[in-house]
Amino acid sequence: MDRRFDAAIEKMRAGKNFIVTSHVNPEGDALGSLLGLTLALRLAGKKVTACMEDNVPDLLKFLPGSDTLTGSIDGAGPFDATFAVDCGQKDRLAAPLGSPAETGTLINIDHHGTNDEFGDINIVEAEASSAGELVYDFIMAAGLEINKDIATCLYVAISTDTGSFRYSSSKPDTFRKAGELVALGADPWDVASHVYENHPENKLKLFSKVLGTLEVISCDTFKAATMYVTLEMFDSVGADKDLAEGFVNYARGVTGVEVGLMFRESGPGEYKVSMRSRGLIDVAEIAQRFGGGGHKNAAGFKISGELPEVRERLKAVLSGTGQ
Ligand SMILES: [Mn+2]
Known part of the structure; x- marks a missing residue:
């Protein structure tokens, strides 16, 4: 019962x-x-x-x-x-x-x-x-x-x-x-x-731009992959912001990568960060440090700053969690 x-x-x-x-x-x-x-x-x-x-x-x-x-x-x-x-x-x-x-x-x-x-x-x-x-x-x-x-x-x-x-x-x-x-x-x-099999054409065009931003970075004991999407990219293909949903999984899917990160520009100098983990790193715990939330393997938060600086902050925090 x-x-x-x-x-x-x-x-x-x-x-x-x-x-x-x-x-x-x-x-x-x-x-x-x-x-x-x-x-x-x-x-x-x-x-x-x-x-x-x-x-x-x-x-x-x-x-x-x-x-x-x-x-x-x-x-x-x-x-x-x-x-x-x-x-x-x-x-x-x-x-x-x-x-x-x-x-x-x-x-x-x-x-x-x-x-x-x-x-x-x-x-x-x-x-x-x-x-x-x-x-x-x-x-x-x-x-x-x-x-x-x-x-x-x-x-x-x-x-x-x-x-x-x-x-x-x-x-x-x-x-x-x-x-x-x-x-x-x-x-x-x-x-x-x-x-799953219902992609608007401009979503895949957006995806081709986003894939071009893929970078694998070393965080001490593990690797993470980052991708980003800017307001300009959305505009160039006439895509709504929700069309970037799910792209982050491709970052996690890179061979040898433990955590996938996606930075979505939500306004000038503002980013929505999505994180996906294979299981070794608790990304909900990381998201909480930035005022966000989620699950152990899927979490997110919002952050202000310019992209290179924001990515460095994330890398520093991730590097402290893998030991
Ligand atoms: Mn749910």
């Missing part, structure tokens, strides 16, 4: 009107978990405001229910509870939450090791592969139904956050749950076609 969700299930059963939200700048796990939970609650007869202030990336617009997302909660409350899924910090929530009297009990369901337990009820499991897996567990523990649309959302959440089941967070249970979602109607090739 799975008792982890008892308090959350009690609130869910007693309530009628909910908000479900996730983190800003959403990816597959954020939106898949948000929409999977939203659709499951609606199927159970609940009223749900699916709240996402940021735009849905084009690749994820096929997710069932994404056309019902809204950036506002105006006129829909008061709410019995707000579910936050896949969000490590309250200030990263993609919902304009008002007073607790308006938004109800805050239920935090997440798997970020850096989660600061901002909820009234917190179900935070850093070992879980994805928030999608936790939402699946919640739905099962609550005895809610999963139809094809819900299965698709949760399959996208789990498969994207595990790098298509490549990461070591993919446990036997992860595969069992994914298999169950496929049995319930999720279509792996349909999902892959939408999410």
